[in-house]
Amino acid sequence: MSKKTLSKADLKAKICQQVDRQRGELVELSLRIHANPELGFEEVKAIGWLTDYLGNNGFVVEVGIGGFATAFKAFYGEGGPYVALLAEYDALPGVGHACGHNVIAAAAVGAGVASRVVVDNCGGTVIVFGTPAEELHGGKVGLLRAGVFEGVDVALMVHPGVRNRATGEALACVNLDIEFFGKAAHAAAYPDQGVNALEAMILAFNAINSLRQHIKEKARIHGIITHGGHAANVVPAYTAAKLLVRAPDNAYLEELKRRVLGCLEGAALATGARLACRWGDVLYEPLKSNRTLAKIFANNLEVLGRKVEPLDAPNSLGSTDMGNVSQVVPAIHPTIAIASPGTLLHSDEFARAAASETASEGVLDAAKALAMTVVDLMSEPRILAKVKAEFAGLIGRG
Ligand SMILES: [Zn+2]
Ligand SMILES: [Zn+2]
Structure with a gap:
């Protein structure tokens, strides 16, 4: 050679x-x-x-x-x-x-x-x-x-x-799995006894929508609800969603993660549903x-x-x-x-x-x-x- x-x-x-x-x-x-x-x-x-x-x-x-x-x-x-x-x-x-x-x-x-x-x-x-x-x-x-x-x-x-x-x-990107746990009840007969996990999820998405107006231009937060309840006459006791949070750099991603968590915790507090969430262990840099x-x-x-x-x-x-x-x-x-x-x-x-x-x-x-x-x-x-x-x-x- x-x-x-x-x-x-x-x-x-x-x-x-x-x-x-x-x-x-x-x-x-x-x-x-x-x-x-x-x-x-x-x-x-x-x-x-x-x-x-x-x-x-x-x-x-x-x-x-x-x-x-x-x-x-x-x-x-x-x-x-x-x-x-x-x-x-x-x-x-x-x-x-x-x-x-x-x-x-x-x-x-x-x-x-x-x-x-x-x-x-x-x-x-x-x-x-x-x-x-x-x-x-x-x-x-x-x-x-x-x-x-x-x-x-x-x-x-x-x-x-x-x-x-x-x-x-x-963009830097990380995923988040979200769950809310409420309490099932007949939606008409005993609504006062139920804890509505779907309302918690909707509130969380609305809070994130409000947050989105005030984040940096290149950042992105978007997701889907994967479980919204079983029947219209049952107060949903469980809901789940998947979210992606993206930012131009890792430091801003960390800030957005904190603020998204605030939206979720606020929804839990407002509805009485229990929040469980888990950030993905793979972070795209x-x-x-x-x-x-x-x-x-x-x-x-x-x-x-x-x-x-x-x-x-x-x-x-x-x-x-x-x-x-x-x-x-x-x-x-x-x-x-x-x-x-x-x-x-x-x-x-x-x-x-x-x-x-x-x-x-x-x-x-x-x-x-x-x-x-x-x-x-x-x-x-x-x-x-x-x-x-x-x-x-x-x-x-x-
Ligand atoms: Zn692709
Ligand atoms: Zn590709």
């Missing part, structure tokens, strides 16, 4: 040729995962197909990392730098691949296999991590706790969307996009003929467990356009778009731009040094 025989331009050209040669397989992978939606932690078929592809292309594959059966690590190369490509592949209940994680998965493995030429020429290791259950359980949070990203220098992924963006914001990395990625995507939004253009706000990764490893979470602007993420329409010809083009361009970014990182040590200096706060965020 001869090192540094190819120029950066040669390496990028080879990467694009390699992805184009794999076009059929990558599109097929994306469509097969799309046609077989699996919920978080049940993505058995998806990881089988993805790890087969990586294994058949010279990667060393380890399935079931960090204590998660549907997580995997596949690597090619030896020694540093270690560049990670993150795949997601979970679907949503009811709407299938309405977040297009099939595109993320195919792009990540395509980029991994295309990056072999960089490793052969420059050294280093490219790792594809299979990260399960992004949507409902924050799989990456568990993988971080298990230490699987330790030693990783940079973490890259691409999410499908309606615009080409190199970076974006994502805000996304810390590495701007040095984002600029490199944007440049690579533009070379492929895509128009990329300015770095600070406003974006719609969600949350992602990539936020947690981005707090400990320099990372980006860009989006690639696979649907027309106005198509809503998590909708049937987006699910259809995720299996379209446009999505297939997105898989290929995302794989190319990711692998071209691996070229920049591995062939020029000063670029990786700059990415790390920005992460460490040693230089401004450009």
Whole structure:
């Protein structure tokens, strides 16, 4: 294996040729995962197909990392730098691949296999991590706790969307399970003897609605009532709800958590129902996009003929467990356009778009731009040094 025989331009050209040669397989992978939606932690078929592809292309594959059966690590190369490509592949209940994680998965493995030429020429290791259950359980949070990203220098992924963006914001987010316990009674004969758990819940939601007028613009509080009572002629003795609380940073999230709790306690006091609530043990952290990395990625995507939004253009706000990764490893979470602007993420329409010809083009361009970014990182040590200096706060965020 001869090192540094190819120029950066040669390496990028080879990467694009390699992805184009794999076009059929990558599109097929994306469509097969799309046609077989699996919920978080049940993505058995998806990881089988993805790890087969990586294994058949010279990667060393380890399935079931960090204590998660549907997580995997596949690597090619030896020694540093270690560049990670993150795949997601979970679907949503009811709407299938309405977040297009099939595109993320195919792009990540395509980029991994295309990056072999960089490793052969420059050294280093490219790792594809299979990260399960992004949507409902924050799989990456568990993988971080298990230490699987330790030693990783940079973490890259691409999410499908309606615009080409190199970076974006994502909110800190935590979930809350709420229960009110009252006392059942005949709703007409003995209303004075009952304690109404449904009134407590309605009051709690109304208090939260009042609170919402006076919170910071980017914060979000939203939820559903999952149990509202059994019969109209029985005073509801039990109600349950699920809430999500989101904020632009962890400190404001903590403040909102206190204020939401106040709304619930007030409702309990007013109705006499007993409150029980539990915050989720997975907290999605805000996304810390590495701007040095984002600029490199944007440049690579533009070379492929895509128009990329300015770095600070406003974006719609969600949350992602990539936020947690981005707090400990320099990372980006860009989006690639696979649907027309106005198509809503998590909708049937987006699910259809995720299996379209446009999505297939997105898989290929995302794989190319990711692998071209691996070229920049591995062939020029000063670029990786700059990415790390920005992460460490040693230089401004450009
Ligand atoms: Zn989603
Ligand atoms: Zn998603």
